[in-house]
Structure formats: structure tokens, C-alpha cells
Amino acid sequence: MFSFAVEATDGAARAGRLVTPHGEVETPAFMPVGTAGAVKAVTFRDVREAGAQIVLANTYHLMLRPGDALVAERGGLHGFTGWDGPILTDSGGYQVFSLTALRRLSEDGVAFRSHLDGSAHQLTPERSLDVQMNLGADIVMAFDECPPWPAPRSAVAEATDRTTRWARRSRQAHRRSDQWLFGIVQGGVHLDLREKSASEIMEMDFAGHGIGGLSVGEPKADMLRVLDHLHPILPATRPRYLMGVGTPEDLVEAVARGVDLFDCVLPTRNARNGQLFTSEGKISIRNAQYRADGRPPDPRCACFTCRTASRAYLRHLHLAGEMTAATLLTIHNLAFYLDTLRQMRHSLRLGRFEAFRQEMLRALAAPAGGS
């Protein structure tokens, strides 16, 4: 029902195949974020056509609304949303810490008030896994504590230890054989804490490993240093998921350090703010220079938006506040991310990933594609 195989490598980078009950995922892969059961501003058909093979949904949002019991009643996330491909749910921990104002952390878990209506809730490893079993994703995550950045080393150490204890309880609480459970490695930017966390998490024999607590504000070099350090430690035969990352540059650098899975709101959120990712760098569609620009967002892209819409048209729709602008920009940004990953996989299988990485970083560093 589940398998993961590395099929090509180039240095630390690897191309592989993740098989789930709802289909295969070629890795390295990017997972569009479907927070509340939909990827914002688009339909799942758009998501599929942009090239997505797996999507992420947020446990925190879905447990509050519409509630995991309702989702279970309607056949889990696959039945409820109509997306019939692989799905991964996060543990809810990150959102509790980033979205709720009133919360109380204890060894048991986190008590918090909903950001929607102030109602009282609790997330514990057991409750997180219950919710995730109700949601029915193919891959579910252990409940972890993600410390903020910056934080005193002692606080990071404490969160890392608690993450280990919560991972054990998550493992205990998980009872669905049609789901893969991933453990999460914490430890902030401290290599010794990362090493300790990895070794404790690995002892529990999870199907895969999340790398949490990165891209939370720390310098980019720190993130890459942690990935470099974890690469030889984490078992090569299991998938590695760098949570919440990142820019196109981040993705290629993380793939170069052995990461297989990513999720991030950047392509979708930035689209709604008028920002396009292109093969020549980012462009802000509001910019006056695109007023009469008949070119597509990215001349090298073959997505629906680039096939049918000019920068001038997209700029107009965005400035006019038309939802269609958010849809068209989201379609392109997702296609750009997903196609970038496809190119990474391709270059890996051709044994020329390092060359691809250099070319990609050079192109993205060039002056933005507007002129």
C-alpha cells in the first residue's frame, strides 16, 4: 500500500517515488497548501493541471471548521473535498503556536482558544492523531512543538525533548494502517540538539521524517547548515519532508541537501498579493511597467495563465480587485513551483542536478523579468 524508493541520486540530492493508497508522488515534490480543504483561489482541477501530485491540508483549521467528525462522516478529506490524490495533514501544532493568542502549554498538550470564535480547544498528541485519523490523509504527522526564532537555547532544548515525548505518544495513538505516520525532528539551529532529536525520533521507526522549526526567521545559512548536518544522519531510505519551506531558491538548496518533500503558502499567498514567481525572478504585477505589457507572466511557462493572459490583463484584474486575478496568478505560481520540482527530478535522473541548480540560481538572481 505504501512504499518509498530512491531511484537516482546526485550528491546528496535524490529523485524517488512515494507510493500511497491514493497514488504515486514523484520526489522531490512540492505540496500545494489546501488549508481549509481547498487551495485558496483555485479548484482542485487547477491544482491537478498545474502538476500537483499531492496536497497538504491543515489539521488545526479543519478541526475547528468544519470539524473532523463531519469530514469523517463525508468520507474523509478525499470524499469531502473531491481531491482523489495523495494528501498529507500536518499535526496542528505549528498553527496553534502561530495563530492563537491565548494558549497554555503543558506536558499534556496545548489548550487554546480558536482564532475564529474564541471557543476553547485542546490539542494533544492523542487528539491530533484522532483528528488526523478522522481527516484520513495518506500521510499524517506526529504532534510536535515548534519553538519560535529567536529563542534561548534552553527553550529550544525543552521543546525538542517534549517533541520526542509527544512523538512517542503520537506513535501510540496512531492506529490506521492505511496512513503513513512521519516523526518530526526539531532542535532549532543547534546542531547537537538536531542530532539528539534525530536520533531519538529515528529510534521510533517512523515511515518518514519531517524537519520542523526551520524557515521561521533564522538566517538562511543556518537552515542550510542544519540540512547539511541532518543529511548523513537521517535514514536514506525514508522520505524527508522540510516543513513550510520555501522560496524556489530554498527548494533547490534543500533538494541539494537530500530533502524529498516541501509545502509552503508562498506561491498561493503571494499570488493573491499580486506577486508572480517566474524563471527570471519575481515580478509584482501591480508595477506600472506592466500596464501595456502583452507578454505572458513567464515566457517559458506553459500553464493555463501563461497560455491565455498577458501581464497587462493580469495587472488590470488585480488592480480592479477581481477574484479572477487571484485565480490566474495562483495557477501560474503553482505551475512554476511544480514545474521547477519536475525539472529538478529530470536533472537528477540525467545526473546533471548540480548544473541545473547553478543555472536556476543564476536565472533567479538576474534582474526581474519585467524589462
Next chain:
Amino acid sequence: MFSFAVEATDGAARAGRLVTPHGEVETPAFMPVGTAGAVKAVTFRDVREAGAQIVLANTYHLMLRPGDALVAERGGLHGFTGWDGPILTDSGGYQVFSLTALRRLSEDGVAFRSHLDGSAHQLTPERSLDVQMNLGADIVMAFDECPPWPAPRSAVAEATDRTTRWARRSRQAHRRSDQWLFGIVQGGVHLDLREKSASEIMEMDFAGHGIGGLSVGEPKADMLRVLDHLHPILPATRPRYLMGVGTPEDLVEAVARGVDLFDCVLPTRNARNGQLFTSEGKISIRNAQYRADGRPPDPRCACFTCRTASRAYLRHLHLAGEMTAATLLTIHNLAFYLDTLRQMRHSLRLGRFEAFRQEMLRALAAPAGGS
């Protein structure tokens, strides 16, 4: 380049074919409203797949933003928006009267301030046609004055006379042979004014006739009475366009009275407010009764939304404020409207339009499809 032919009739109702430089339109037809160059919350692919053969765009909105000169520079509305099918633009008159607070009406035209930024503008018959020639739609409308309802008979009479004088100037100002220009009949709910308006407008030999000033608040019976009265007067060989109408019931009643073309924001606007049109009547997706309802919006509909989404899922997305809800509901409402027109055309060609009309009105009057 242009033609219109009535191919089947049933009483006053007619099925026909309108040929334009950008393709054919089977009539009676509904035109989705693409106010600012996009149908709100969907892409033109969605509009096409929902069954649209022609769309409407608003002269008032587009002249203010992005400006008709820019649209012309980018190849007119077809080049600018990427919609390659037939397009109709209105004259801008109706929006000037409904959207602007500060305006001054004179024989020359209307001076007004933009609802966007307060900037000063003028619309005259000449300027309206200039803008419409820049926008480059297949069908353009004469500049008219649409009096509010209720209004004193003398005010309606004055607006009707002015509409005739403005129609003459519109005719003079129009110089593109690749556009069809329609005149507009006004006259409110007064049959003698309608008759006078029709006769004056018909003298100018327009390619088709808009029927304006209806569905502006008057009792439904008054609208139908005006249509009944105009049917034998307007030339049977030219298309008739009932502007800004209406509900599904309005459409079938107007088709029964010889109307060929419609436009209305109801299916798109109501979708964004959570209201679905179905073969069993309207349903409000916010309603608690749909909380766990696994049925599609309309069990008889084959649109993308009905094929892939349940009422429970749509209710959740709408309550969560997800733009995707607006997209999915808009796709269904457009498909419902467009399919209703398709069924009217079909029944007309089978000579059973009257039976279809009775069945449709009965089904829509039944208790809403929720239970």
C-alpha cells in the same frame, strides 16, 4: 460577417442563430456578465465550459479602468482578455445612472464623477461609441437614457425622446463595419411610449434591438405586458435583447414573448453570496440543513461543480470565506442558466416550448431542493 436567422418558432418564442465575426450564438442565449473584462470569480475557460457562447462587458467600467485606449492597444477586448468568442458591450448609460453619485444630465450627454476615484468624465453618444469601437466587441449598443422606476410619466417620456435623439447620434458616430450596432427601445411601463420609441428606433434600421428600462423595480406583470406589446411591433427578423434580465422564470417568460438575448448579474452575484440556482429552485448554501449533505448542488446538473462537490463541502468553503466557494458556485449558476437556455432552444426546435415552460415554472415553484 454578420447574420441572424430565426430557425424555429413556437408561438412568439423563437430559436435562431446569430453569426458574428467571432463565432456563432444559438438563440435564445444568455450572456454572462464580464463587467471589468472578466466574469467575476471564474476564468473564461470556466465560462466556456459552462456553455457560454457570448459574454457581455461593461463600457462604463472599462473606460474608467483600464481605459479603452489601453484595451484597443492590446487588440480590443478579444486580445486583451483572451476570450475569443462573441462579445457585446453595453453603452455605459445604465451604469452612469446607477453607480455615480454626482452627475449632470444634458442634451449633450452625462457628465459624472468616477465611482472609483471621483475623477471627472463625460459620456455622450459619440464618446460611448468611441469607447465601444476601441473595446471592439462584436455587438455594441446605442447610448440611451434609462429612467428609474418609479418615475413620473413626463420624465419617462422625456428620457424616451432623448433616447431617440441619442440613438440617431450613436448611429452617426458608429463607423466599424465589423461591429453590429443595436438601438434601444425605452418607454418604461407605458405602452404608448414603448410603441413610439420602437417606431422611432426602428426607423433608424439598427441591426438589432435592445429593450431597456425593464426589471428596474416595476411589477413583473408590467414587464411581461411591455414584452407582449412589443413582440408584434419589433421586426421579427432582427435579434431582440432584453437588457439586464433576470431570474430563470423571467427568462422563460421573456423567451415566450419573443426575446433572443439576455444578460444579468444574478447567477454570478448570487453565487458569491452563497445562493445556488437549481432545477428545484434556489438554495442558500449557508443553510444549516446542508451541513452534512453529500448531494451535489443540483442532482440534474452535469457541471464541474455538481460532478465534484457536495453541498456540505460548498457550505464549508463558503462559511470559511474561501474564494474557491465563489468560483464553484459561479460555475454551477452559470451552467444552470446556460443549460436552461439550451433546453429552451431544444424544446423550441421540437415544437414543445410551451410544455417545457410549464414544467420549468412548476419545478421552480416547488419547495427548494434541500429536503
